[in-house]
Every structure is written in C-alpha cells, then in structure tokens.
Amino acid sequence: MHPVVFICLEVAVIAYLALQFLLHGTQSKREPCLLETKVPFLDSAIGILRHRVNYLVNLRNTYGVSIHTLRMPFQRLYVVHAPELIQFIQSKANATTFVPNLLDFGMLFSGLNVDSQRCLRRAFGLQGNAFTMSVHKYLLSGPSLKAATRAAVDRLSASVPNNFQHNRQEGLLELVRRELTLALTGAVYGPENPYDDPEIEAGWRDFVPGISHLLYSPFPSLTAHKALRGRSRVIDAFRKYFETGGHLQAFPMVPEMYEMNKSHGLTSDEAAKMEMATSLAMLSSGAVTSFWLMFHILSDATALQNIRKELLSIIKDEPESAETTLRTKMLNLNSIKERCPTLVAMMNETLRYHSTVINIKQVQHDTTLADEYLLKKNAIVMIPGQSIHHNTDIWGPGAKTFDHHRFLSTESKKNLSSTSAFRPFGAGVTMCPGRHFSTNVILSLVAMIVLQYDVMPQAGEWVAPTKRNADLWNAMPKPDWDVGVWLAKINEEKEVQWKFLWGDDAAIM
Structure with a gap:
C-alpha cells in the first residue's frame, strides 16, 4: 500500500474513533437512548438527505423506541414517538420548559439580514x-x-x-x-x-x-x-x-x-x-x-x-x-x-x-421527562406526527x-x-x-x-x-x-x- 494512502486511512480511523469517543463520552446514560451510529454526528444529516420525510418514521419502525437521541454537530435532538410522553411535553406544567422554536426557520427562508x-x-x-x-x-x-x-x-x-x-x-x-x-x-x-x-x-x-x-x-x-x-x-x-x-x-x-x-x-x-x-x-x-x-x-x-x-x-x-x-x-x-x-x-x-x-420545541433547562429521561438545556425536541397518526x-x-x-x-x-x-x-x-x-x-x-x-x-x-x-x-x-x-x-x-x-x-x- 502506498504510504500516503496508508497515512490517510490511519488518520481516518483515528478521527472516526475520536468522534465515537466524543459522541458516547458526552452522552449521559440518563438521556434517551442513542441509536446505532455509523458516521458520528452526521448520521442524521445523511439520513434526512437519503430518506427525507420518512427518516424519523423509519427509525421508529426499525428500533421500536418511545424516545431516542439524535446527535448533530453542536446540537442534540430528542425524537418523541409515544403519546404518553407527548402529553407530558404538551402539559401546561411544562409550558415554560418546552418552548416552540420556529422563529429561526422563518427568518432563515425569508432572507432577513x-x-x-x-x-x-x-x-x-x-x-x-x-x-x-x-x-x-x-x-x-x-x-x-x-x-x-x-x-x-x-x-x-x-x-x-x-x-x-x-x-x-x-x-x-x-x-x-x-x-x-x-x-x-x-x-x-x-x-x-x-x-x-x-x-x-x-x-x-x-x-x-x-x-x-x-x-x-x-x-x-x-x-x-x-x-x-x-x-x-x-x-x-x-x-x-x-x-x-x-x-x-x-x-x-x-x-x-x-x-x-x-x-x-x-x-x-x-x-x-x-x-x-x-x-x-x-x-x-x-x-x-x-x-x-x-x-x-x-x-x-x-x-x-x-x-x-x-x-x-x-x-x-x-x-x-x-x-x-x-x-x-x-x-x-x-x-x-x-x-x-x-x-x-x-x-x-x-x-x-x-x-x-413535525412539532419542534426547545428545552429551556435541564429537565427529567416522565421521571425517567434526562433532557438537556438547549436541545431540540421533535414530535413526528406520522408516529402518532x-x-x-x-x-x-x-x-x-x-x-x-x-x-x-x-x-x-x-x-x-x-x-x-x-x-x-x-x-x-x-x-x-x-x-x-x-x-x-x-x-x-x-x-x-x-x-x-x-x-x-x-x-x-x-x-x-x-x-x-x-x-x-x-x-x-x-x-x-x-x-x-x-x-x-x-x-x-x-x-x-x-x-x-x-x-x-x-x-x-
């Protein structure tokens, strides 16, 4: 094998292992489960590009989980599928904890300076x-x-x-x-x-x-x-x-x-x-x-x-x-x-x-959902309608x-x-x-x-x-x-x- 190719492969392996270590090392055991990861921090982006609107439902059908974590660069996503957990999130008691987050979307596609x-x-x-x-x-x-x-x-x-x-x-x-x-x-x-x-x-x-x-x-x-x-x-x-x-x-x-x-x-x-x-x-x-x-x-x-x-x-x-x-x-x-x-x-x-x-909310402070799942501050909660319907x-x-x-x-x-x-x-x-x-x-x-x-x-x-x-x-x-x-x-x-x-x-x- 050519030395340059060998060095590139070695760097790629080290980078991959480092990212996997960073991913799992920064994921609390109390958070919703982290699904199997092939490309750390990029799996979600790749999945959305490949499967578009079916991506989140495909995950639900494949793993059968009520709630799970997706990790993207500098962002946590908690995807909620179970009706009982959705009720907790939507309850009046949690209205100041889970806040709608659509403003950034509107400003982005509108082209505001x-x-x-x-x-x-x-x-x-x-x-x-x-x-x-x-x-x-x-x-x-x-x-x-x-x-x-x-x-x-x-x-x-x-x-x-x-x-x-x-x-x-x-x-x-x-x-x-x-x-x-x-x-x-x-x-x-x-x-x-x-x-x-x-x-x-x-x-x-x-x-x-x-x-x-x-x-x-x-x-x-x-x-x-x-x-x-x-x-x-x-x-x-x-x-x-x-x-x-x-x-x-x-x-x-x-x-x-x-x-x-x-x-x-x-x-x-x-x-x-x-x-x-x-x-x-x-x-x-x-x-x-x-x-x-x-x-x-x-x-x-x-x-x-x-x-x-x-x-x-x-x-x-x-x-x-x-x-x-x-x-x-x-x-x-x-x-x-x-x-x-x-x-x-x-x-x-x-x-x-x-x-x-898809209903999107931002977590305003570290909180425990249904006395079981730790949701971290500034993470995004996603509720796919298809999972319910x-x-x-x-x-x-x-x-x-x-x-x-x-x-x-x-x-x-x-x-x-x-x-x-x-x-x-x-x-x-x-x-x-x-x-x-x-x-x-x-x-x-x-x-x-x-x-x-x-x-x-x-x-x-x-x-x-x-x-x-x-x-x-x-x-x-x-x-x-x-x-x-x-x-x-x-x-x-x-x-x-x-x-x-x-x-x-x-x-x-």
Missing part, C-alpha cells in the same frame, strides 16, 4: 410571536374568519368555471394549486395581490423547492440559485405592494403585521421579507392536501357517489325566470362541515393518513391504511379533539391558527369540482404516486409526480348556472 434577526428575537422574546398572534386574532374564529373565507370562495366561484374547461387535460395537483394560490392570497392581500401577476406566482413556485437547501445546504447560493432568484422577485413585488399602499386595501391582518414588524425595528424593505413567512403558511400545504383529498375521492366510486349525494341534498334551486332558460342551483358552502359527513370524514382521514407535520394502539390494526369510513365512527371522532392522537395542524400554542380558513376553502373547492365535473385519470386507472422525495419541513407530503386527469362537464337535463357562496346562516367551525 442579521440586524433584522436580532430585532425580531428581542421583540418576540419580550412580546411574543407577532405573526402567530395576528393570525390567531383574525383567522381562528369569528367575523374576520367569515370575511376571509367569503372572499376566497368568491374568487373560486368566479375562476373555476373559466379554468376548468370541458375536455381539459392537466395534472390534478397543478389544477388545484393555482386555484387555491389565487383564492387564498387574494382573500388575504386584497385587490393588489402580488400573486395575481403570473411572474410573481412563478417566482414563488421557483422558491419553494429551494427551502430544503436553505435549511441543510452549506452552499445555498450554489445549490438553490434558482430558488433565491425566485425569492428576490417575490420580495421585490411585496416591497412595491407596501410602498404603493396595496396593503391598505388588504385583509386587516396584513397591515397590522407590517406595522408591528416595523415597530420591532425592521425597515420597510426587511418587513416586506416577512411576507415570505405569511405566504408559506398559506400555500405550503393547502394545494397538496387538496390533491390527496381529491385523489382519494375520485379513485373511490362509492365515496364519490356518497359525497355527491350529500352535497346535492343541501343545494337549493332558485326560482326560474321567464327571461332565461337557465336553471340556477345555489350551494351555501358553510353548511358542508355539519351536513356532509362523508366529505368531512375523508378530509380528516386525508390529514391523518398523509400528514408529516400511524400508531395501531390509537387507530387500530388498520392505522397504516387509508379508510374513508374511519371518521364516521364515534370512537375515531373523539380522537379529533386529542392532539396526542390527531395533530396534522401541530399542537399547543403553535397549533396552526389558520386551519379553519384553509379547510373551509379546500372543502369549498372540492365541492365545486365534484358537483360540476367528472374527473378521470389520463392513464385509465387511478395509481397513487409515491412520496419518497417529500420535504421534511412541510406538513403535507408533495407527491413525487402529478396525476394527469381530464375533465368532463357533468351533463344536466337543463343547462345549469351554479351559484356558490359562503353565507351568514350557518356557524363557521
């Missing part, structure tokens, strides 16, 4: 998360939620007939993605919505695939060059939006958050960057959730028939006029959650079965299969109120405050499509795409490929004009 990051950390430390508080205030319940939902439904009602043409062929994800993007952002950003410009919407689509690079890549300027250019286009559009007063015509949450960010010390240009976080909150999961929900409905003839029957039962015929031959059918969409149990059950099952949400002790032997009847049973419905069993929107103070707005709009879009169109697979049969390349950061896994479909307008005995609205006569959930 160092001074702005410092300002936000100081402000949020003293006053709390302004973004979450604003969304809670305007979108969690009440008249403002109703107003936002109505604005989004009006956008959908106007755009769907124009974009869903008879005999159109398109990818199912792409069909619902554009509709939801314009409806959700239009409702929030108002008549000057930057995303109404196709160039800006394209910039957003270029940006999203690069988020993983911004999180994990040592050289994001090289590996995510296209994404960073897309982000710049979106941020520039929001700078102009605020400069010209577009936000003054928007949903009141937008100007309030903008002024709060400026009061924290952000410049106008830096405050515009925070709309990347608002946009991600609105757009990261809605279209993907709609895709999977539509796929399961359309690929199950019985479910589709039952859902159509439920929707048709709440439709009202408006009186015919002698001046027109059109028959007008009206659907008040805010009655869906109460009067369409199969559709709502399929929405909940879609969220349970597919959701890959596919737990057979909670959901029965069919937990790992999709069952559209599941949430029609009283027992499963009870689990909806338990974040130790059902957590597609997270849990605790970080539980997604915009979940009602999002699900209202998703169910409205699905109802409009199901009632007006037959949607058939171009391949001749429905084949579910895989999700191997889904991003770890997203709460819903994007399919590895889109499913090509073609649309056919449902034939009616008499030409029908549909009227969809979000009225005042039913409670909003």
Whole structure:
C-alpha cells in the first residue's frame, strides 16, 4: 500500500474513533437512548438527505423506541414517538420548559439580514410571536374568519368555471394549486395581490423547492440559485405592494403585521421579507392536501357517489325566470362541515393518513421527562406526527391504511379533539391558527369540482404516486409526480348556472 494512502486511512480511523469517543463520552446514560451510529454526528444529516420525510418514521419502525437521541454537530435532538410522553411535553406544567422554536426557520427562508434577526428575537422574546398572534386574532374564529373565507370562495366561484374547461387535460395537483394560490392570497392581500401577476406566482413556485437547501445546504447560493432568484422577485413585488399602499386595501391582518414588524425595528424593505413567512403558511400545504383529498375521492366510486349525494341534498334551486332558460342551483358552502359527513370524514382521514407535520420545541433547562429521561438545556425536541397518526394502539390494526369510513365512527371522532392522537395542524400554542380558513376553502373547492365535473385519470386507472422525495419541513407530503386527469362537464337535463357562496346562516367551525 502506498504510504500516503496508508497515512490517510490511519488518520481516518483515528478521527472516526475520536468522534465515537466524543459522541458516547458526552452522552449521559440518563438521556434517551442513542441509536446505532455509523458516521458520528452526521448520521442524521445523511439520513434526512437519503430518506427525507420518512427518516424519523423509519427509525421508529426499525428500533421500536418511545424516545431516542439524535446527535448533530453542536446540537442534540430528542425524537418523541409515544403519546404518553407527548402529553407530558404538551402539559401546561411544562409550558415554560418546552418552548416552540420556529422563529429561526422563518427568518432563515425569508432572507432577513442579521440586524433584522436580532430585532425580531428581542421583540418576540419580550412580546411574543407577532405573526402567530395576528393570525390567531383574525383567522381562528369569528367575523374576520367569515370575511376571509367569503372572499376566497368568491374568487373560486368566479375562476373555476373559466379554468376548468370541458375536455381539459392537466395534472390534478397543478389544477388545484393555482386555484387555491389565487383564492387564498387574494382573500388575504386584497385587490393588489402580488400573486395575481403570473411572474410573481412563478417566482414563488421557483422558491419553494429551494427551502430544503436553505435549511441543510452549506452552499445555498450554489445549490438553490434558482430558488433565491425566485425569492428576490417575490420580495421585490411585496416591497412595491407596501410602498404603493396595496396593503391598505388588504385583509386587516396584513397591515397590522407590517406595522408591528416595523415597530420591532425592521425597515420597510426587511418587513416586506416577512411576507415570505405569511405566504408559506398559506400555500405550503393547502394545494397538496387538496390533491390527496381529491385523489382519494375520485379513485373511490362509492365515496364519490356518497359525497355527491350529500352535497346535492343541501343545494337549493332558485326560482326560474321567464327571461332565461337557465336553471340556477345555489350551494351555501358553510353548511358542508355539519351536513356532509362523508366529505368531512375523508378530509380528516386525508390529514391523518398523509400528514408529516413535525412539532419542534426547545428545552429551556435541564429537565427529567416522565421521571425517567434526562433532557438537556438547549436541545431540540421533535414530535413526528406520522408516529402518532400511524400508531395501531390509537387507530387500530388498520392505522397504516387509508379508510374513508374511519371518521364516521364515534370512537375515531373523539380522537379529533386529542392532539396526542390527531395533530396534522401541530399542537399547543403553535397549533396552526389558520386551519379553519384553509379547510373551509379546500372543502369549498372540492365541492365545486365534484358537483360540476367528472374527473378521470389520463392513464385509465387511478395509481397513487409515491412520496419518497417529500420535504421534511412541510406538513403535507408533495407527491413525487402529478396525476394527469381530464375533465368532463357533468351533463344536466337543463343547462345549469351554479351559484356558490359562503353565507351568514350557518356557524363557521
């Protein structure tokens, strides 16, 4: 063997043994178990790159542990799978010990400079998360939620007939993605919505695939060059939006958050960057959730028939006029959650079965969890939703299969109120405050499509795409490929004009 090669191998062996010694020497026996390590401190990063969203669940399935430790350079991760341990972490008694840690994520992908990051950390430390508080205030319940939902439904009602043409062929994800993007952002950003410009919407689509690079890549300027250019286009559009007063015509949450960010010390240009976080909150999961929900409905003839029957039962015929031959059918969409149990059950099952949400908290001081596990200060606690949603002790032997009847049973419905069993929107103070707005709009879009169109697979049969390349950061896994479909307008005995609205006569959930 060449001496240089021998020396390199010797150095590699010594480095490996030294890292293994450092790893195990700094791991307390009282901490959650440290799993088998092949590359000290880098196993997790390699596993995430290889397996993406399935990495943590694969560890759970392989080792069958309730909680375990992952070590990365300068960071401990405690991954919790057991419902009873999750309850301890989420209890009010531990609210100041396990603190949500999403600020760094938002600042990283938004591109804030160092001074702005410092300002936000100081402000949020003293006053709390302004973004979450604003969304809670305007979108969690009440008249403002109703107003936002109505604005989004009006956008959908106007755009769907124009974009869903008879005999159109398109990818199912792409069909619902554009509709939801314009409806959700239009409702929030108002008549000057930057995303109404196709160039800006394209910039957003270029940006999203690069988020993983911004999180994990040592050289994001090289590996995510296209994404960073897309982000710049979106941020520039929001700078102009605020400069010209577009936000003054928007949903009141937008100007309030903008002024709060400026009061924290952000410049106008830096405050515009925070709309990347608002946009991600609105757009990261809605279209993907709609895709999977539509796929399961359309690929199950019985479910589709039952859902159509439920929707048709709440439709009202408006009186015919002698001046027109059109028959007008009206659907008040805010009655869906109460009067369409199969559709709502399929929405909940879609969220349970597919959701890959990970709840992240930081340990504020050394603490003992459940009188057994030592958790060290500044470590990160990760709670993978999949471990709970596919737990057979909670959901029965069919937990790992999709069952559209599941949430029609009283027992499963009870689990909806338990974040130790059902957590597609997270849990605790970080539980997604915009979940009602999002699900209202998703169910409205699905109802409009199901009632007006037959949607058939171009391949001749429905084949579910895989999700191997889904991003770890997203709460819903994007399919590895889109499913090509073609649309056919449902034939009616008499030409029908549909009227969809979000009225005042039913409670909003």
